[in-house]
Amino acid sequence: MKYKITPTDPPKLQNPYGGVLGMFAAAVSIFFAVIHLFRIDMFVPLVDSYMLGGIIIASLKVVAVVLAEVFAVPFALRMKLSPLAHRISGALLVFAPLYWTLVTIWNYGTDVSTGQFSSFVETPSGLMPIVLNLTWLVFTLATLWALGYGTYKLPERRKLH
Helix, strand or coil, X not given: CCCCCCCECCCCCCCCCHHHHHHHHHHHHHHHHHHHHHCHHHHHHHHHHHCCCHHHHHHHHHHHHHHHHHHCHHHHCCCCECHHHHHHHHHHHXXXXXXXXXXXXXXXCCCCECCXXXXXXXXXXXXXXXXXXXXXXXXXXXXXXXXXXXXXXXXXXXXXX
16 A cells, blocks of 8 residues: 655635745744854854753754754745645744743843854843744744644545445
8 A cells, every 4th residue: 555645735824914924934934044054063052051951952952943943934935745744844833933932031030142143142031032032932823823724624534444
């Protein structure tokens, strides 16, 4: 029995501005991915300085965040993907802003840079970074809704005789 995974069209938009919101979300995601990859040699020690687990766990967290930023782009740009890829890519769209929101809350009141802009800009946690990251998180959730993330129909299951 062979299974063929065929790309499907993205879900219908819930809002006429969903495409524009998706392009903006993809641009933000690509921006952060490029910044993080450009100086990844400085980014990993920054994450290691405020998170528990050592350099290996920090490296894994950095890889997870960068992969989330990159693989969120296909859903945001409404590319043809398999239904599973649509779901995963849409979920990854929220992962990076959620991660940075939690990191800024975790480090609130410390003078340690969270590394959100890698080593280019010193970003200690405070009220303004928390508000901006929460705004980014709410924006991506609204973008998911506008792009029709929750409106998937699963294919009918065939009954075995």
